Amino acid sequence: MKRTLQAVSNKFSQWFLHHRSFAGYIEPVIQHFKPAWRADLYRAHIECVEKTAEHFIRISLRPEHNWPTHLAGQHINITVEMNGRLLTRTFTIASCPYERDKQGCISLLVRVDLNGRFTSQLYEQLKKTAWVNISKPQGIFVVQSLKKPLLMIAGGSGITPIAAMLAQHLRDIQEPVRLVYFAKADQHQLVEQLTQLETEHRNFSFELCTRAHSKPLSYYISVSKLVDVYCCGPNEMLHEVQQVCGDLGLKYFDEVFGLKQAPTDHSLDMGAEHTLNVDGQVISVNSSDVLLEQLEEKNVAVTRGCGIGICHQCQCVKSKGVVRDIRTGALSDNGHQLIQLCISQPVSDLEVTL
Numbered sequence: 238m239k240r241t242l243q244a245v246s247n248k249f250s251q252w253f254l255h256h257r258s259f260a261g262y263i264e265p266v267i268q269h270f271k272p273a274w275r276a277d278l279y280r281a282h283i284e285c286v287e288k289t290a291e292h293f294i295r296i297s298l299r300p301e302h303n304w305p306t307h308l309a310g311q312h313i314n315i316t317v318e319m320n321g322r323l324l325t326r327t328f329t330i331a332s333c334p335y336e337r338d339k340q341g342c343i344s345l346l347v348r349v350d351l352n353g354r355f356t357s358q359l360y361e362q363l364k365k366t367a368w369v370n371i372s373k374p375q376g377i378f379v380v381q382s383l384k385k386p387l388l389m390i391a392g393g394s395g396i397t398p399i400a401a402m403l404a405q406h407l408r409d410i411q412e413p414v415r416l417v418y419f420a421k422a423d424q425h426q427l428v429e430q431l432t433q434l435e436t437e438h439r440n441f442s443f444e445l446c447t448r449a450h451s452k453p454l455s456y457y458i459s460v461s462k463l464v465d466v467y468c469c470g471p472n473e474m475l476h477e478v479q480q481v482c483g484d485l486g487l488k489y490f491d492e493v494f495g496l497k498q499a500p501t502d503h504s505l506d507m508g509a510e511h512t513l514n515v516d517g518q519v520i521s522v523n524s525s526d527v528l529l530e531q532l533e534e535k536n537v538a539v540t541r542g543c544g545i546g547i548c549h550q551c552q553c554v555k556s557k558g559v560v561r562d563i564r565t566g567a568l569s570d571n572g573h574q575l576i577q578l579c580i581s582q583p584v585s586d587l588e589v590t591l
Contacts, residue, residue: 392470
């Protein structure tokens with residue numbers, strides 16, 4: 238019944254108010270009473286934002302009471318208004334549910350990309366505002382069993398979901414839990430928290446590693462037997478860990494730090510040059526990268542959202558040509574179709590309308 242009423246009100250809005258939804262139409266009015274209110278999103282008050290290292294910031298958010306409780310390892314989309322535009326990115330929740338139960342807050346640990354359009358401005362922007370929008374918790378990278386030894390492998394910012402898992406579950410696990418954490422020298426995060434956990438739980442130990450001065454990943458996996466392996470980090474690390482786990486017959490769970498790509502179809506010429514007609518402007522693109530990155534390199538005004546195919550802010554209309562979805566490897570048809578620039582590689586000449 239509720240969905241039917243919503244559909245009717247949205248149709249009314251489209252016919253008579255020239256707006257996609259009724260909730261969106263009344264949004265400016267509601268925001269006078271509830272700052273940052275937006276339909277289909279939750280509000281979160283910014284409790285604290287601080288720089289924790291050269292390229293990291295920690296954000297403490299107090300979500301509305303009706304925000305669903307998350308599971309350790311899950312992520313959220315956070316939407317911030319910057320320069321009059323709503324920008325959305327995806328971040329893993331760095332805190333466990335117990336912390337929200339006690340303090341009412343969740344925390345994010347964000348790695349700053351100095352060349353990025355979002356994280357490079359995030360610290361200063363959050364200092365100037367009181368509210369952001371967040372999605373409900375998402376993701377299935379959560380601990381599956383508390384009755385087996387666990388091996389956790391993290392790379393860089395991939396420590397975030399794993400630290401949350403450890404904080405939530407160590408009190409309930411009797412079996413050994415081992416963490417191997419790779420990062421650049423002096424760039425390991427949450428070390429104090431990990432040290433505290435190691436002090437409190439005798440079954441937990443961790444090792445800080447750098448790829449240049451540590452044993453190969455295969456060593457850490459092979460010496461740990463009958464374990465479930467959880468890994469979060471760059472694509473290259475995930476592929477290596479997955480291969481070793483497959484050879485040893487170990488259960489493997491991962492969360493890619495960034496966009497997980499499908500294997501390349503070698504029947505396609507992935508280095509080929511193509512022409513792209515974008516709103517009448519013709520530019521050269523190639524099949525080695527997604528359209529969003531290539532358009533930004535050529536200073537074409539495009540809308541960037543999460544960059545990993547979740548938020549759909551870079552969606553546009555393709556009227557001619559074929560693109561490849563790098564997540565699935567699927568090819569589009571040759572006619573009119575909605576595509577997302579951040580996950581679409583050109584495999585022919587294209588025409589798009591932004």
